[in-house]
Amino acid sequence: MIRDFFSHNFAKFHEINRKYAKPNVEMSGWVKASLLFLRLYLILLVGLLLYKFYTLL
Amino acid sequence: MFKLSNIYYEFRRIWKAITLFFIISGPGLVVMIADNDAGGITTYAATGAKYGYHLIWFLIILVPVAYYVQEMTVRLGAVTKRGHGEAIFAGFGAFWGWFSLLDLLFVNWLTLVTEFIGMTSALRIFGVPPWLTVIGVCIIMLIMVVQGRYWTWEKIAILFCLVNLIYIPGAFLVNPSVHDIMHDGFVPHLPPGGFTNDLFFFIMANIGTTIAPWMLFFQQSAVVDKGTKEKEIPWGKVDTFVGSVVTVVVAIFIVLVTGTILKGVTIDDAAQASQILMKTHKYAGVFMAIGLFDAGFLGAVCISLASSWALGEVFGWAHSLNNKVREAPWFYGFYFVSLLTAGLVVLIPKAPLVLITLFVQVVAVTLLPAALVFLILLLNNKKTMGEYTNSLWQNIVVSTIVVAVVILSTLYGMSALFPDMFK
Numbered sequence: 001m002i003r004d005f006f007s008h009n010f011a012k013f014h015e016i017n018r019k020y021a022k023p024n025v026e027m028s029g030w031v032k033a034s035l036l037f038l039r040l041y042l043i044l045l046v047g048l049l050l051y052k053f054y055t056l057l
Numbered sequence: 058m059f060k061l062s063n064i065y066y067e068f069r070r071i072w073k074a075i076t077l078f079f080i081i082s083g084p085g086l087v088v089m090i091a092d093n094d095a096g097g098i099t100t101y102a103a104t105g106a107k108y109g110y111h112l113i114w115f116l117i118i119l120v121p122v123a124y125y126v127q128e129m130t131v132r133l134g135a136v137t138k139r140g141h142g143e144a145i146f147a148g149f150g151a152f153w154g155w156f157s158l159l160d161l162l163f164v165n166w167l168t169l170v171t172e173f174i175g176m177t178s179a180l181r182i183f184g185v186p187p188w189l190t191v192i193g194v195c196i197i198m199l200i201m202v203v204q205g206r207y208w209t210w211e212k213i214a215i216l217f218c219l220v221n222l223i224y225i226p227g228a229f230l231v232n233p234s235v236h237d238i239m240h241d242g243f244v245p246h247l248p249p250g251g252f253t254n255d256l257f258f259f260i261m262a263n264i265g266t267t268i269a270p271w272m273l274f275f276q277q278s279a280v281v282d283k284g285t286k287e288k289e290i291p292w293g294k295v296d297t298f299v300g301s302v303v304t305v306v307v308a309i310f311i312v313l314v315t316g317t318i319l320k321g322v323t324i325d326d327a328a329q330a331s332q333i334l335m336k337t338h339k340y341a342g343v344f345m346a347i348g349l350f351d352a353g354f355l356g357a358v359c360i361s362l363a364s365s366w367a368l369g370e371v372f373g374w375a376h377s378l379n380n381k382v383r384e385a386p387w388f389y390g391f392y393f394v395s396l397l398t399a400g401l402v403v404l405i406p407k408a409p410l411v412l413i414t415l416f417v418q419v420v421a422v423t424l425l426p427a428a429l430v431f432l433i434l435l436l437n438n439k440k441t442m443g444e445y446t447n448s449l450w451q452n453i454v455v456s457t458i459v460v461a462v463v464i465l466s467t468l469y470g471m472s473a474l475f476p477d478m479f480k
Contacts, residue, residue, distance in 0.1 A: 016151065016371060023150040025438050034430050035149070045423050045467075052474050 082296035083211040084279035085131065087359065088272050089123060089300025090218040093307050094356030095175020095327065096168075096414070097266040098349050101308045103324040104259050105315030110233075111249070113242030115260065116308050119267045122462070123301040125455050126429065129436050130273050131293035132445045134280030137435075141277040142367030145431050148438065153431070158371055160424040165271050165364045167417045169399035172360065174410050175353035177403050178328035182335075182346045191400035198358050198396055202389065207282050207378040214358065220351040221307055227344035228313040238313065261469035268462050270424040271363045273432060278366035282377050290445065311348075314341055357396065365392040415473040422470035426463045433459060 025031060093101075104112055130141065137144055142161065146154030176194060177187035201213050248256060276297075285293055315330055318337060324330045327349045335342030362378075365388050369376020375385035382389050402408055433455055436447040447455070 012372060016146070016154075020146040020151045020154055023148060024441070025148040025434060026440070031434055034434060035153075038427050038430060041426055042423060048471070048474060049419070 078292065078295060078299075082292070082299070083215065084276050084283060084285075085127065085293060085295075085297030085300040086218060086303070087211065087214045087300070087355070088127065088276045088279070089297065089304040090221050090307070091275075091352075091355040091359040092123070092267065092269065092272060092304050093221060093352050094168075094266075095172050095179075095349060095353035096356075096417075097308070098175070098311060098327040098352045099324070099330075100262045100266045101311040102315045102319075102327045102330040102345070104263060105312035106319040106322050106324040106330065107255070107259060108248045109316040109320045110238050110242035110312065111246070112259065112263070113238070113309050113312060114245045116263065116305050116312065117243075119263065119308075120301050120305050121454075122264070122458050123267050123304065124298050125451075125458055126268055126432070126462075127272065127276055127297050127301070128294050129432050129447070129455065130277040131280055131285070131297055132290055132442070133432070133435055134277040135285045135287050135290050135293065136443070136445050137441055138281055139277075140281055140366050140370040141274045141428065141432070143370035144277070144435055145428075146371055148435050149431060153427070154371065157424065157427060157431070158367055160420070160427075161270060161274055161367055162364050164417065164420050164424055165360045166395055166399055167413060167420060168269070168271065169357055169360050169395060170402050170410070171414050171417055172353040172357040173400045173403040174414065175327065176350050176357070178326065179331070179346045179350035179353065182328060182331055182342075188404055191404060194354060194357070195393070195396050195400055197354075198361070199393055201358065202362075202378060202392065203382050205379065205381045210378050211279075211283070214355070217351055217355050217358075218303075221348060221355065222303075223344045223348045223351070224307055224310040224314065227341050227348070228310040228317075230341045230344070231314055231317045231338055233313045233317040242309075258469075258472060261465045261472065264462060265418065265421075265466045265469040268425065268429075268466070270421060270428045271360045273428050274367050275359050275363035278363065278370070282366065282379070287445070311345075314345065357399075361392050361395050361399075364395055365389070418473040419470045422467050425466055426459075429459045429463065 101116075133144060134140070139147065142154070142158050145157045173191060173194070177190045180190045181187065201210055204210070250256070280293060314334070315324065318334055318341065319330060322333060327345065331342045331346040331349065333342070334345055366376055368374070368391055369385070369388045372387070374387040376388040377385065380388065402413075403410065433447070433452070436442060436445075436455075437452070439446050
């Protein structure tokens with residue numbers, strides 16, 4: 001039963017990944033720049049969080 | 058006689074418009090009033106206690122900030138018939154979709170814990186033990202959704218929104234000076250002491266509580282679940298505008314209460330403010346505590362629904378409040394489990410509740426910029442938005458707001474991570 005549950009849900013994850021594999025927003029310069037900004041912003045935040053945990057330990 | 062019939066005709070016309078507004082309104086009013094959640098009430102109470110009436114003018118600026126951001130979710134939801142989670146998956150692919158969904162679920166669950174902290178501490182003032190509050194709240198929230206009609210849920214939620222107005226009579230009880238309010242509150246100026254790190258912190262905190270990630274997801278999903286059509290978008294905008302005005306009015310009245318009675322007192326949370334208030338103005342303190350409970354309740358019901366809707370949209374489960382429990386077991390199951398687990402955390406002896414409250418601010422800033430940027434980009438997608446695409450003017454306004462909100466809320470989150478940053 002547990003195996004069925006996990007195999008069913010893994011299949012669901014794959015199905016979602018396939019369904020949304022191709023973004024439907026046109027990747028113009030603005031969109032690409034915005035997504036790059038978000039990536040850099042998240043890297044910075046994660047870096048700060050890791051630094052905080054490192055200094056706490 | 059002609060004049061009389063004219064007046065009657067005008068009265069009927071206005072009455073019809075008001076009735077229609079109350080039929081169509083809902084998501085905007087609920088999300089905006091729920092925005093004054095337990096954390097928000099604490100922020101406003103602390104602002105009033107610290108700066109008296111001097112920051113009321115700043116709160117008024119938050120009306121357009123909240124309105125312009127939330128109004129976009131109405132258009133996006135009504136046109137695409139998709140919630141924000143699903144719209145991000147479809148618009149930007151699986152990577153950004155999973156990031157937004159998982160981050161939303163995590164932030165929402167942590168925020169739910171803070172709502173339960175607010176509710177239990179508010180009812181503890183009246184002698185209600187926390188375990189009873191958690192059980193009672195979970196039962197009421199379950200009853201609110203299981204009747205299988207979005208309409209009924211929304212009207213019950215609006216009743217709880219009305220309770221949020223309790224701060225208005227509360228402010229009249231403490232007799233604030235109208236002259237001081239007009240003089241100090243409505244003329245833009247810096248409070249005595251000028252621009253200090255403390256003031257900057259309070260400005261960040263007030264902006265941070267105005268726009269939260271769950272609000273975008275909640276309102277867009279609610280608009281879809283309600284079945285709002287494109288032709289009803291103007292009404293959705295009115296609904297959102299009225300909601301943003303009401304939420305700021307409530308915030309101002311909280312500032313009036315604490316700014317009149319508790320000026321100069323350091324406030325750590327709204328429950329503490331209620332207890333101090335009760336010593337001098339019993340009913341003002343009681344109203345503050347009732348308002349805090351109601352704020353936590355409204356916040357909790359909206360946040361847990363935002364998570365369930367987002368999860369249901371992406372996984373393709375039945376995810377409407379119009380479904381019965383057996384038709385949408387995953388939707389209701391997740392809603393209830395998230396509520397119950399968040400409530401149980403508050404009951405754990407020596408649980409790090411202060412740490413959780415601070416951590417929410419940090420985690421929220423990982424999602425807010427992404428959710429806001431995606432919102433603007435989706436509203437500029439002519440292919441799906443058609444005539445409802447953002448105009449140049451709308452883009453200028455919302456981009457300015459989003460840049461300011463992102464910078465200030467990020468600094469606010471960082472101040473939780475590095476408390477000495479603004480000292």
